[in-house]
Amino acid sequence: MRFEYASRIYAAGHRPAVDRLSLEIADGELCVLVGPSGSGKSTALRMLAGLEPVDGGKIYIGERDVTDLAPKRRDIAMVFQSYALYPHMTVAQNLGFALRVKRMPRDEVKRRVEEAARLLELEPFLKRRPRALSGGQRQRVAMGRAIVREPQVFCMDEPLSNLDAKLRVSTRTQIASLQRRLGVTTVYVTHDQVEAMTMGDRVAVLHEGVLQQVDRPLDIYDRPCNVFVAGFMGSPAMNLLPGRRVTDGLEVLGSVVPVPRELGAPGTSGAVTAGVRPEGLQLDDPGRPGTIPATVEFVEELGSDGFVYGTVEGGQRITIRSPGRRHPSIGSQVGVRLDPAQLHVFDGESGERL
C-alpha cells in the first residue's frame, strides 16, 4: 500500500496535520509510524483507515485507489488504543461482529472466531464480557477482532499504551511474531521509539505532519537524516552539541575533532550541530590530552551498564554510556573522549545531515 502526497488539513490556514505524506509499504511488511504527540502519525493512520478524510493526494491499497472509499470497502482492520471493544457483547460476539455485519455464513464466522481465539489463547474467555477481562486479555480481543477479518492491511494505533511495562514488552514480541506469521501488511503507530526500533521492518519518523525519514531501524539509528530524528530515536537521546567547521576538522566542546574531508569542507566555517550517541563518548581520567573535561552530575545505573550525565565548560549537558559497574561518583571531574567515527554532523541552520 502507499500514500501519495496525502495531506490532512483540519483548519484552513493552519499547519496541515499531515503534510504531503508519501510512503510505500511493501506486502507483508510491518511499518512503524513514530513521532512525538502532534506529529500526525495517528492522523495518517486514520486517513488510511478511512476515519479521517484526505484533503490532498491519494492513498492506495494494492493497486486500488481507496482515497474516497468508505472504511468498510477498504479491506482493512484496526486495533484501537483503547481497544474499543463492544461492552454489551461477549468476546465471541466481539470477534465475529464484523463478519456478521458482512452477512458471512454462520459456520464460517464460528470457524474464524475459534481460530483467532486459539491463536490468541482466548478460548476460555469466549463467553465473557470485556469488563470481566484483564487489560492484556482485552488487548488480545482487540487484536483478534482485526485478525478474523483477514484484511489486506492492519492498522494499529498505539495498541500497547494501556498495558503495564512488563506486559507491554512481552506483547510487543507477540504482535511482531504474529504479524510475521500472518504476513499481513501492518501500519503500526506509536510514540515509543523503543517499540519502533524493536518491532518495525521499517520505521517512518514523523514530525509536525512531515515525514522525516523512512528506513530500517538500525539504519535510522546509525544514519539519522536530521537533528530531529537524531534526537528522537535512541534512549538516552543523542548528545547534540553546537560546533563549528574549522580548517582541519570540527570544533566541538572547545576541542578540534578530525572528521572526514567531505564533512569539514576546507575554507568553510559555518555553524554545525554535532551529534554523538552516549556510546560514542568514553570516560577517561581527567586532564588526559585529547579529552574534554566534564563534571559528573548524575549517574543512572542499569546493572549491565550505566549512563553518566555531566556538564562541560559553558554548561552544555552531555550523556555518556559507562560500561560495567564502575562509574565515577557524582560531583567528580572526568575526561570525556569523543570517537570521531561515531560523530554525526548536521547543518547548524537547516538541521540536515551533512
Add this chain to the structure above:
Amino acid sequence: MSGVLPTLDDLPGPVTEPRKIRRPFAGSALFIAMIVIGVVMLYPFYFMIDTSLRSESSFLNGGGHSLDSWRALDSTLPWGQQLINSTIVCLLSIGIILVCSSMAGFAFAKLRYPGASGVFVAIIAAILIPVQSIVIPAYVDIAHWHLLTSYTGAVLMYSAIGTPFATFLMTVYYRSLPDEVLEAGVIDGLSYPMIFLRIALPMSVPALATIFVLQFIQIWDDLLIGLLFLQNTSERTITVGLGALAAGRTTDIPVLMAGSLVSALPAIVVFLIFQRFLVNGLTAGIGR
C-alpha cells in the same frame, strides 16, 4: 521492671487486623439521624394505611379498624380501568420520549452539523418553561385537533414535556461514550443508523432506564394534564379519578387514602425495580 529498655508489654503487638477507628458518638448520632429521617419518610405511608382501614366516622371520632373505606372505594371508583388507563398513557408517552431523546441525544453528542449547539440550547431552554404557563394554549390547540377525547392529546403533552430533559440526559450520556467504540463500528462496516442501533443504544440502557423511571413517576403522579386532556371519563387516569373523589362537597378522607395507596403502589414497584439503574444512570460517565 522499669528501665531504659521497653518491656514486651510496651511494644506494639503484631498487627493482625486493621484497627477499627472507634467513634461511638459519630456512629450513634448518624444512626439517630437516620431513624428520624426514616420516620419522617415513612409516616405518610403509615398514616395512609391506618386511615384507609377506618370508616369515615371512626377516622373523625375515633374507633376501630374496618374495610368499609376499601369497599366504598371499590363501588365509587373504577380503579381497575383507571390503573390500566394510567399504564397506557405512561407507557405510550415514555415510549415516545425514549425514541426521541435517544436519537436526539446521539445526534447532539456525536454528529457534527451546522446549528447543532443552537438547537441544543433551544431544547434545553424548554426545560425551564413551566408547564402551567403553556397548558392553556396547548389545550386550545389540541382541542382544535379534536384530540381531547382519546389518549392521544395527553400522550402528546406528556411526551412534549418530558422529552427536553430526557434529551439532555441522553446527550450527556452519549458524550461520555468513547468515540473509538463508534469508530470501531465504522471500521466493522456499520452505517451511522446501525451504529446507533447496534452499539450506542445497547450501551445506553442505564440512561434509558433512568429516564423510564423518572418519567414514569412524573407522568403517573401528574394530575393537571390528565384532568385537562382526558375528557372522557372512561379514559381517566387514576390520579384524575382520585381528584374527582376529592372534588365533591364532602371528601371522605379514608376512601381517598385507600385510593392513593392503590395509585402509589405501581410507582413504588417501578422505582424499586429500576432504582439500581437510576443510581448508575445518574452517575454514569463520571469515571471510567
